[in-house]
Structure formats: C-alpha cells, structure tokens
Amino acid sequence: MAEQQRHNHLPKLLVLGISPVFRLHEQKFAQRFEILRAWETPIFTEEFQASHAPHVRAMLCWGGTPVTAEQLSHLPALRLVVTSSTGVNHIDLRECHRRGIAVANSGNVYAQDVADTAVGLLIDVLRRISAADRYVRGGLWPVKGEYPLGSKLAGKRVGIIGLGNIGLEVAKRLEAFGCIICYNSRKKKPSVPLPFYLDVCDLAANCDILVICCALTDKTHHMINKEVLLALGKEGVVVNIARGAVIDEKAFVQCLVQGDIAGAGLDVFECEPNVPKDLLELENVVLSPHRAVFTADSFGDCFEHISGNLEAFFSNKPLLSP
Amino acid sequence: SPKVPNPLGASIIAKTNTRPNLPKKKLKMEAIGVLMMCPMSAYLENELDKRFKLFRFWNQPQKEEFVKEKANSIRAIVGNASAGADAKLIDSLPGLEIVASYSVGLDKIDLGYCKEKGIRVSNTPDVLTEDVADLAIGLILATLRQICACDRYVRSGLWTKGDFKLTTKFSGKSVGIIGLGRIGLAVAHRAEAFGCPISYYTRSEKPDSKYKYYSNVIDLASNCQILVVACPLTKETRHIINREVIDALGPKGVLINIGRGPHVDEPELVSALVEGRLGGAGLDVFENEPEVPEQLFGLDNVVLLPHVGSGTVETRNAMADLVIGNLEAHFLGKPLLTPVV
Numbered sequence: 001m002a003e004q005q006r007h008n009h010l011p012k013l014l015v016l017g018i019s020p021v022f023r024l025h026e027q028k029f030a031q032r033f034e035i036l037r038a039w040e041t042p043i044f045t046e047e048f049q050a051s052h053a054p055h056v057r058a059m060l061c062w063g064g065t066p067v068t069a070e071q072l073s074h075l076p077a078l079r080l081v082v083t084s085s086t087g088v089n090h091i092d093l094r095e096c097h098r099r100g101i102a103v104a105n106s107g108n109v110y111a112q113d114v115a116d117t118a119v120g121l122l123i124d125v126l127r128r129i130s131a132a133d134r135y136v137r138g139g140l141w142p143v144k145g146e147y148p149l150g151s152k153l154a155g156k157r158v159g160i161i162g163l164g165n166i167g168l169e170v171a172k173r174l175e176a177f178g179c180i181i182c183y184n185s186r187k188k189k190p191s192v193p194l195p196f197y198l199d200v201c202d203l204a205a206n207c208d209i210l211v212i213c214c215a216l217t218d219k220t221h222h223m224i225n226k227e228v229l230l231a232l233g234k235e236g237v238v239v240n241i242a243r244g245a246v247i248d249e250k251a252f253v254q255c256l257v258q259g260d261i262a263g264a265g266l267d268v269f270e271c272e273p274n275v276p277k278d279l280l281e282l283e284n285v286v287l288s289p290h291r292a293v294f295t296a297d298s299f300g301d302c303f304e305h306i307s308g309n310l311e312a313f314f315s316n317k318p319l320l321s322p
Numbered sequence: 323s324p325k326v327p328n329p330l331g332a333s334i335i336a337k338t339n340t341r342p343n344l345p346k347k348k349l350k351m352e353a354i355g356v357l358m359m360c361p362m363s364a365y366l367e368n369e370l371d372k373r374f375k376l377f378r379f380w381n382q383p384q385k386e387e388f389v390k391e392k393a394n395s396i397r398a399i400v401g402n403a404s405a406g407a408d409a410k411l412i413d414s415l416p417g418l419e420i421v422a423s424y425s426v427g428l429d430k431i432d433l434g435y436c437k438e439k440g441i442r443v444s445n446t447p448d449v450l451t452e453d454v455a456d457l458a459i460g461l462i463l464a465t466l467r468q469i470c471a472c473d474r475y476v477r478s479g480l481w482t483k484g485d486f487k488l489t490t491k492f493s494g495k496s497v498g499i500i501g502l503g504r505i506g507l508a509v510a511h512r513a514e515a516f517g518c519p520i521s522y523y524t525r526s527e528k529p530d531s532k533y534k535y536y537s538n539v540i541d542l543a544s545n546c547q548i549l550v551v552a553c554p555l556t557k558e559t560r561h562i563i564n565r566e567v568i569d570a571l572g573p574k575g576v577l578i579n580i581g582r583g584p585h586v587d588e589p590e591l592v593s594a595l596v597e598g599r600l601g602g603a604g605l606d607v608f609e610n611e612p613e614v615p616e617q618l619f620g621l622d623n624v625v626l627l628p629h630v631g632s633g634t635v636e637t638r639n640a641m642a643d644l645v646i647g648n649l650e651a652h653f654l655g656k657p658l659l660t661p662v663v
Contacts, residue, residue: 112516116467124463127457127633133470139616146628151636154456173512176514280476296491
C-alpha cells in the first residue's frame with residue numbers, strides 16, 4: 001500500500017523494451033519514475049488500456065523496439081518519445097509529428113565513444129591490428145616471420161559523411177593524426193572550415209578513406225553504392241559506425257571480394273546480427289558487433305541524459321535533445 | 323595530389339622499385355663491403371646490392387669463419403631492432419667505419435664502443451614517428467574497446483547467439499607517457515584530441531612542456547589509467563616496468579608497450595594479466611621476439627602485435643632511403659643525414 005502511494009507521486013514512464021541502458025540502470029529509473037513494462041503488460045491489452053493508457057505521457061524506447069503508428073494509436077495521451085539511441089530511424093517520426101508527440105534522442109552522450117570506435121576501426125584496418133593479433137595468437141610469428149606491411153595514416157585524405165556531433169568528433173581526432181579532412185552533409189556548414197562536397201561520389205573520388213557518420217533516412221539509404229565505391233578506388237577504405245543500410249551491402253561485399261576497394265571497418269550491417277559470409281573470410285576487414293556506444297561510461301551518461309530529458313518534460317521545461 | 327599506392331590486401335611485403343629521391347648517378351662503391359645483419363627489407367637489400375658489395379649475415383652457414391675471411395673488406399654494417407653491432411663483432415671487423423641502423427632504437431649497438439673506435443652510427447628518426455604513435459593509439463583503442471576480441475566474436479558466429487559485453491571508454495582517460503621524445507610527444511598530441519589529460523616521466527623534467535611531470539615511474543603509474551612506454555632501451559630503462567609499477571597501475575590500468583620488450587619484466591606482466599591484477603595490455607614488442615608468452619593468447623584484454631610499429635610500406639621505404647643516404651654520405655665524405663655518433 002505504501003509502495004502504491006509512493007508510485008502515485010512518480011511520473012509514469014512506459015518502457016517499450018529492455019534496452020541495454022535500461023537493463024543496467026533499471027533500479028535508478030524506478031527511483032525516479034513509475035515504470036510500466038510493456039513486455040509484462042502489452043499496450044494493446046484491456047488491462048493496460050483501462051489502467052494506464054489515459055495517463056501515459058512519456059515513453060522510453062531504443063533501437064531494438066520500433067515505434068509504429070499502430071502502437072501510437074494505443075497511446076492517446078503520449079506526448080514524448082525518448083530513445084536511448086542516437087538513431088531515430090526506428091521511430092515513425094511523421095506519425096509523431098502528426099500527433100504532436102516530441103521525440104528526444106541520446107544527444108551527444110555517445111558521440112565520443114562512437115568517434116573512438118571509428119578511429120579504432122580505421123587504424124586497425126590500415127595497420128592490420130586484428131589480423132596481426134590473430135597471426136601472433138596462431139603461433140605464426142616464429143614460423144612465418146615478419147607480418148605484411150600496412151599503410152600509413154598520416155597524410156591520408158578522409159571524407160566524413162554526415163558532419164553532426166559524431167562526424168565532428170571523428171574529424172577532431174583524425175586531424176591530430178595528420179589526416180586531411182573533408183565532408184559531405186545535407187547542407188554545407190558555414191562555421192566549419194573544412195572542404196565540403198555536395199555529391200558523395202565527388203567526395204569519394206577525392207578521398208582515400210570514407211567514414212560514415214550520418215543518420216539513416218530515405219535519402220541516405222544505400223547512398224554508398226557501387227558507383228561511390230568505384231570512385232573511392234582500389235586503395236580506398238570505408239569505416240561504417242552509422243547504420244548498415246547506408247551502404248548497399250551486397251555491392252559493397254562484392255567490391256571488397258573483387259579488390260575494388262582496399263578494406264573496411266564495420267560496426268553495423270544491414271541485417272544484424274547476420275554478417276555476410278564473404279566478409280568473414282577476408283583479412284582486410286575488421287568486424288564489430290554494433291558496439292560503438294557500449295561502454296559502461298556511456299551508459300551512465302545516457303541514463304543521466306534520459307532522466308534529464310524526462311524530468312524537463314515533466315516540469316514543462318525545454319527538452320535537452322529534441 | 324595522387325593517391326598513395328596502398329598494398330592492403332596484397333600478400334607480398336614491400337615492392338622493389340626505384341625511389342625518385344635517390345641520386346640517379348651510380349657511385350663507384352661496388353668494392354665497399356656492407357654486412358647486413360638480418361632480413362629486414364627486400365627493397366633495402368636490393369638497393370644495397372646495386373650500390374655495394376652486400377654480404378647477408380643470415381645466409382652464412384659458418385658465421386665466424388665468414389667474418390674472419392671478409393674482415394678487411396667490410397666497411398659498413400646495416401642493423402635493425404633485432405641485430406646490430408656489439409663489441410665482439412666490432413672487434414672482428416677492423417675495416418668497419420659505419421653502422422647504419424634500420425631503426426630509431428639503438429639498443430643493439432654498443433654506442434660507447436663505436437665512439438671509442440671512431441666508428442660512425444646512424445639511425446632512422448622522424449620518418450617513423452607518426453606510424454609508431456598511430457600504432458600506440460591503435461593499441462589503446464584495440465585494448466580498451468576490445469576491437470580484436472569483437473572481430474573474433476563476429477567471425478566465430480557468436481554474435482547471432484548474443485551480444486558482446488560492455489567495454490571501457492578511451493576518451494577522457496588519463497594517459498601517462500614514459501619518455502617524451504619525438505614518439506612520446508606524437509602520442510601525447512594524438513591522445514589530447516581524445517580529451518585525455520597527459521602526464522609523463524623522463525630522466526629530467528622538460529621545462530617547456532605543458533604536460534604534468536612525475537619524477538618517478540611509480541607515481542606516474544599511480545596517477546594514470548593508460549601507461550605508454552616510449553623511451554629508448556638502455557641499462558637504466560631495462561625492466562622499467564616491474565612488479566611495483568604494474569601494481570601501481572592496477573586492475574583498471576592498461577599498459578601499452580611500443581618501446582622494446584626488455585622495458586617490461588615480462589613474467590611479472592604475464593602473471594599480473596592472468597591474475598587480473600592489471601586491467602589490460604597492448605604490446606608490440608616482447609623480450610624474446612618472435613616468442614610471445616602463450617598464457618596471453620587466451621586473454622581478451624590484451625592485444626599482441628609482431629613488432630609492427632614502423633610497419634607501413636611508406637615508412638619502411640623512407641627508413642631504407644635514410645640508411646642508403648647515410649651510407650652514401652659517409653663514403654662520399656659528406657655529413658651524415660641522421661648521425662647518432
């Protein structure tokens with residue numbers, strides 16, 4: 001009875017699915033909000049509709065739980081969707097806008113970790129770190145001798161696709177390595193003193209390395225296609241820490257297998273957790289299981305950020321990261 | 323500017339081709355004997371072959387006899403990180419005038435003895451600074467973010483069964499550097515771009531440095547999360563990473579070695595890693611290369627590399643050019659390009 005009373009003081013938060021951040025910080029969330037677990041009482045059930053639907057104004061979701069128009073139709077009181085991810089491609093933004101529902105993402109909390117992953121994957125591909133580590137662990141160093149040489153990073157031209165929070169963090173890091181940075185974005189950024197290319201193919205033709213940091217939208221779906229890859233050329237390297245579907249994966253794998261580009265570092269794929277079998281055979285790719293944001297530090301920061309957004313919402317203050 | 327040739331994906335080591343920045347006129351030095359201590363670069367071997375009378379030490383079945391026989395004609399040694407010139411070899415080559423090292427490290431050369439005997443020594447500084455510093459950061463990221471373990475995870479099909487664990491963030495972590503020479507400074511410059519506070523230890527404080535100085539390695543290790551070895555190997559710095567330093571770095575600390583294997587007390591390091599007393603290690607060098615302690619092979623928090631610090635086509639070619647350039651300068655009576663002694 002006392003617990004029920006305590007719950008009545010806390011704002012209701014519908015949690016659509018168990019995101020990694022939620023799993024890690026569930027107790028902390030429960031201290032600040034009354035948690036309604038959609039996997040225990042699904043939103044379309046009578047129980048939920050009767051008790052909670054009229055009162056649920058805020059929802060927490062993540063990349064693994066799509067927010068569809070159908071779901072939104074069961075939540076008439078909803079005014080805020082918070083996602084623990086940076087990407088919002090899993091949310092029907094048009095429907096949210098139509099219904100007057102605000103959407104907030106993770107803002108900047110992951111940007112550093114994702115940028116770190118991008119740089120880590122790039123150095124790994126150029127200097128063959130994972131492949132050489134396999135070589136040593138396989139006992140091959142005493143047997144086969146010196147490992148094949150890699151490629152120098154300093155002086156390479158890097159094209160960043162999408163110069164948002166993450167793209168800017170990547171640029172800042174790679175400049176310190178002596179890379180020459182240019183970028184492609186929806187629009188040129190006047191405050192950024194880096195060369196801008198409106199056309200991705202042009203960017204690719206003038207770079208040695210592409211780092212994909214853009215959101216997945218209708219426009220960016222399969223934006224990195226065979227034409228772009230051929231423009232990048234046989235010595236080109238691609239790093240993807242955005243979303244798998246920005247790349248035409250089938251064409252990409254073919255280019256790698258045929259040697260039309262030199263190598264790739266990939267944290268994301270079109271059909272995770274499935275990775276094209278051909279990639280598993282290649283020595284010049286580095287594969288990561290969508291872990292760019294997955295550090296304990298980031299998740300702590302993300303919890304604070306999500307809380308911040310929710311608290312702002314419930315106090316009628318501006319959101320931190322709309 | 324033209325794209326730089328990149329052999330990524332190719333299986334051969336370095337291509338042999340003429341370098342545009344070497345003199346085209348062939349100097350008449352075919353009679354000068356040059357002793358190359360071990361295989362290090364097909365390109366360098368070829369260039370030495372073209373210019374001098376090249377002896378390949380590793381191909382000689384009777385090494386002592388060979389040295390006695392050729393003693394008077396050998397006027398130069400080309401060494402590297404694995405093999406150089408100790409007092410015994412120097413004594414057996416009365417005609418020796420110069421030791422040109424295909425490395426920046428000089429721990430395999432008896433420098434004092436060379437100085438005493440009036441033998442010149444050259445190395446390959448600057449051209450490899452960026453590559454070694456890049457590798458240090460690559461090792462930090464690979465170790466903290468478990469990039470190699472992640473790659474293994476995906477390749478083994480485990481991702482379809484479950485997600486990989488959380489790893490440790492790099493940005494903002496404190497980085498301590500032992501040795502603030504060219505390479506140490508380049509590491510610091512890169513780590514700063516990740517928002518890392520930098521501290522260092524050197525024999526004496528650098529008054530112009532903006533980084534925090536610690537007068538001993540234990541204090542440095544106690545006050546940083548990532549410790550990078552970037553100093554020369556000398557009698558004083560042998561086993562500079564010992565049990566006490568490893569304890570000070572602790573279970574959340576990470577050691578990165580891009581110096582020389584003997585900088586680290588390797589058995590102590592191995593037991594600390596196996597027992598979890600040290601958080602992780604990224605190692606490019608080992609005490610008895612190419613032997614690497616097998617107890618490390620099963621650990622996800624270590625990254626093991628086969629001494630590839632300067633291992634890019636661009637840099638190894640530049641290093642080879644420096645070796646050739648120094649030898650030619652010497653035999654033409656000109657100043658050495660990168661003299662040490």
